[in-house]
Amino acid sequence: MPEINLSTAFFIGLGSLTIVASLGTILSRSPVTSALFLVLNFFALGGIYLLLEAQFIAVVQVIVYAGAIMVLFLFVIMLLNLEDEQRLTERYDVKKGFAILFAGLLLVEVLYVVGLKTPAIAPRLGTVAAEIGTAKYIGQQLLTEFLFPFEIISVLLLGAIVGAVVLAKKNFGPERATAKTTL
Amino acid sequence: MEIGMTHYLALSAFMFTTGVIGVLTRRNAIVIFMSIELMLNAVNLSLVTFSHYLNDVQGQMLVFFVMTVAAAEAAVGLAIVISMFRNKQTINIDEINILKY
Secondary structure, three states: OOOOOHHHHHHHHHHHHHHHHHHHHHHOOOHHHHHHHHHHHHHHHHHHHHHOOOHHHHHHHHHHHHHHHHHHHHHHHHHHOOOOOOOOOOOOOHHHHHHHHHHHHHHHHHHHHHHHOOOOOOOOOOOOOOOOOOHHHHHHHHOOOOHHHHHHHHHHHHHHHHHHHHHHOOOOOHHHOOOOOOO | OOOOHHHHHHHHHHHHHHHHHHHHHOOEHHHHHHHHHHHHHHHHHHHHHHHHHHOOOHHHHHHHHHHHHHHHHHHHHHHHHHHHHHHHOOOEOOOOOOOOO
């Protein structure tokens, strides 16, 4: 039996958990189950980011994705009170078969390119691998070299907040404010 | 067995394909959103992988910005879903065809 070190064991465990959770997301009938599988997927991905020495990204993944975004998804699912969808196999048709076929072709294509030949990678000198993932280093980069994108992204978030409020409001426009809606 | 860049990229490719299948086969608009999140996360994984193996912080900065854009997209998209449900009482994408000529 070949020697398996700890990071390999962690990669195999977390990687299979990621795959199972992503399959569960698209195959499960109820949207709530899908969302919970997606949360599991995000936690496993956070572990994989830790294996890749990206501590800050791992923490942000769990807090922002699994914490904030998925709560938003679950909130909307439960607000709308949706019924379960029919199972994928129960409503098979030719179009869906073609979709899965071409997605499989995409997977084969990407795997072929990935496995083709590992390019000669020259790691950037002058930085320590374990240091670039820390909150300190990322914060320094964010407020010096990436200051302009950082500010732009805050404007984007403001736009998203305003847009979400306007879209989700029941009535907008003065003439429709008094009209009765059925819901 | 040593885990290298190829393994992480293969995992990322698999997650991306899962997301593609979800977008193409599901009818529920919220599940389609979740599949889009899967694809975004697959790309994030490959960016972090490259960042690790190239010893460069730029990949992780891009992941940070992708996460912000995903949050904005989820907020606006779910608001659209809510207003769609209010008008049509459904969010099955094959029943919503008001833009169809």
